[in-house]
Amino acid sequence: MQLDHDPACKVAFPVIDLHGGRALLSDNSQRRSQVASEIVAAGKEFGFFQVVSHGVGDDAVQAFRAAAAAFFALPAEEKQPYCSYDMSKRFRLATSTSYDGGETRYWRDYVKFSCYPASDDNIRSWPSKPAEFAPRLVEYCEAVQELAQTLLGLVAEGLGLDSGFFAGEHSSGDTNMSINYYPPCPDPAVTMGLPAHCDRYLLTLLTQADVAGLQARYGGRWLLVCPVPGAFVVNFGHQMEFITNGLLACVEHRAVTNSSTVRMSVATHVQPTDGCLIKPAPELVDEATHPAKYREFLFSEFLEAYDAADASREDALEPFKTHHD
Template identity: 65%
Template sequence: MELLCNAPAHASVPDRYVFPPEKRAALQLDGVDGPDDGVTLPVVDLHRAALSGDDGLRRRVAEEIVRAGKEFGFFQVVNHGVGEDVVRGFRDAAAEFFAMPVEEKMPYCSDDQSKPFRLASSTSYDKSETRYWRDYLKLQCHPVSDELVRHWPMEPTSFRPRLAEFSEAAHELAQTLLSLVAEGLGLRADFFAGDLSGGETQMNVNYYPPCPDPSLTLGLLPHCDRHLLTVLSQGDVAGLQARYNGRWLLVRPVPGAFVINFGHQMEIVTNGALASVEHRAITNSAVARMSVATLIMPKMECRIGPAPEMVDDETNPAKFREFVFSEFMEAYNTAAASREDVLDSFRIHRD
């Protein structure tokens, strides 16, 4: 398997990474900065007080999250309670892993999506011969158990304990956010608890090396997430873009923040109130970029459909049929992550 993280620096982009002009990014980054388009994602201050007894403040934070979600599908959160040492600890350990000699990483290389820990390149949803400028780790990260941890690499020595610590913290934050989303929508606080968020939590650690000509490449294809909620640590290097009003909005890093976005299951359960928004990754020529995405999944056997509270037969009828999550996963893979193609399999079409 070819890995970008072990390749010598390229003077030019190899042909296999060059996209046709119609698929290239219209907005490119030069280093960590990009053009200012005048629109930025909302930054929600979670205020630890909002989570510890101040009902009025908690209600305002919940409403702010839902407003941000309805307009953008993405927002950033600060004062979230995850320590900077926890975030930095795992990011440093993951960077050490990518920097290891190729022979030490090769045992983890695999395109077998059933493996609980694997290293790969480009993306499994790429149906063309053109490759994305990306290496990645895909792993199960929660609930943490001895059986799960034994699949994680022993080197660097900090990797296992730092991953376990980060995974627990990110999962707790996700559950807090799901509770706030529910309250902001007028649902009971534990609406998303149980099977809807109780699947095996996945993590993608994406590594994008410097690219000699970002105008020719993409880091990751435009897609929507298949699960319920994503908690993303993107570090201090920009590269994530979200679709907004028909154009691509650069998600600028905010110190200490997590980027939050909703997956397809959130859109379906809320009957379209909170949409899953298309996003992609672009490359830059100056520095490597690494993002850590924690993906909150339903259980495979979970039955999913619009919540009755989000449906009104006269003014807002159900937009999606009920299904089992495993069926959705199959449709997502078949549709190669295409937003409209996958959702069309579950929409209720009315004359």
């Protein structure tokens, strides 16, 4: 593990080498154990880290990012059929530039959709233009899904759980994607890209190319997550905090704008099935020293509470706390 010390980014989030991904890590148990320990340590300290040599081919990453950029570059009339604020839509394009956030204005276009598995219903909802969007998306998502399962196995091992603990219902809900497109902003001082929030999911993997803009809260400050060539930024969502009994907390993050350069982030969100029972892992609970901080609940129940909390971390967690001192 190395630390990113670029002073321009004012951040020192861990950068973890996965040594080529699942296959190579599986061939070396000592190396795998070391990487698992680094991931858990980074999660406990920062809640955010970056992974390199992760096994997702750069060709797949760049090909899909190019296809996504080409979609945003389409004429307005060709994108219009996808415009919607209806969150039940399988694929929707929207903007937050008209969102009234009180004193803060927002500067972002985005698409949100279900990206994995590539079911017939999902594929039918994806745009037909550019023609390369759908095939590049399938290739990208399959690779990222394998990376996500590798990371979840390593997290489990680093916590002393069975390596397959997060497989099955904990991570087999439809994987969602958010592609955030931030055009150059005339006055970044009065706008945000995204407000402060925590993810509702289990795990998020994000590419941000070479344009900085993601900030994570650490020690009461907002720190810029400096881009690392070829890296995925990884952060844990609320479900990971519940399941690990608070050991791996979800961390607030936000996006800032700039006046000169387009920034596009591609975030892939791995989540449980709606009917998955969420509770602290029994192995991480000890009634004498580490009592359960959260009660049992269905993931679908949390989704309702999250929407009602309006991006407040504490309001989203409160209904599920056991209130142990």
